[in-house]
Amino acid sequence: MFLKGILGIGDVKQRFLQDQLGLLKHIVKLFVVRYPFQNLSSFGQWRPVDRFPPGRRAMFETIITGVGGLCGHNNAFLMYQLEALGYKTRFYQGEFVRTGIPHSHCTFTVTIPERVAKGKTYADRPKGDRTYLIDAGIGIPLHEPVPLDELPFTRRGGGFNFRYEWKNQPDKSVKILQRLNLGGDALIGQKSEDFISPQNYIVTMSTPKSFKDSKEPIAAVYTNPHSVFLHQGIYAFRYLSINEDDDDYKAVCIRGKELIRITKETRSVEKFASYADMEPILKEYFPMIPSQHVKASIAHYDMPFEDALKLPSVRERLYNY
16 A cells, blocks of 8 residues: 555566565665655654654654654664565664764665565575665665675765775674765765764664664654754755666755755755744755644754753643643
8 A cells, every 4th residue: 555555656566576676676766755854743842852752653654644754764664564565674773973872773674585486485595685775764865775795885975975884893793784974975065084974873783673673763862862963953854856777866955054955966055044044945845744843843943952951841841831
């Protein structure tokens, strides 16, 4: 229902039997164009410490209604849909290097078997099985699967390289995948080679988690207001279009009081004096986000962060009332 009714993908079962990788690429691309990565609906509360982690039903409702959300919303929902279709998935937790907060990211992998018989994969893992990382829920979502058997894997955004690679580890039994933005990134621009981009993260691939653990990354970002940028300003990223052959794309990102227009090789930045001035831009580029969420976020984030932390909490206001 979701793949056909919302993403508009036809002949899903037949395509799954004939070309699992081709179908996977198509699903991921349509998903990241359809659903933004954004914190307006997730964080539109009075102050960061009152932002309670949503339950799984609330996480999934943000996708069904077309609003989008964070990694725990977008990646967890997409993994659930792919698993229901018949793909073999594994869920992983990661950590954004700049914040150092454990479980601050979640992602997953899909394994495509070498042999498929009558739509059912063999229980064993033939030598030709291929595993792909899917990350549709991150600040700059990846619009294609990352082949983990072919690392390092490099792509471009805003004229900057970002790379997926295995991190050198003394203990070879521990496999750690890292995403590195080199010399800056599409959101922040040119930086020194040793700059730690907010998009850099690591994932311990030797310890997969269960699907129920998807709440932990959400809890991690909700409970660290001083450490996570998503608590301190509006963030919304959306692909406007992706070329059919993947040689270019158009995307927009609102990060703080900046509107950043991004293609594979270019970036431009437009700055605003206040979040209130950005309301028309938010409505233009992110019409799927409810207007009440936009207004609530603007009211919250136009207040200095430290002042917002001093406000009475939701529980205190309700109790005093």
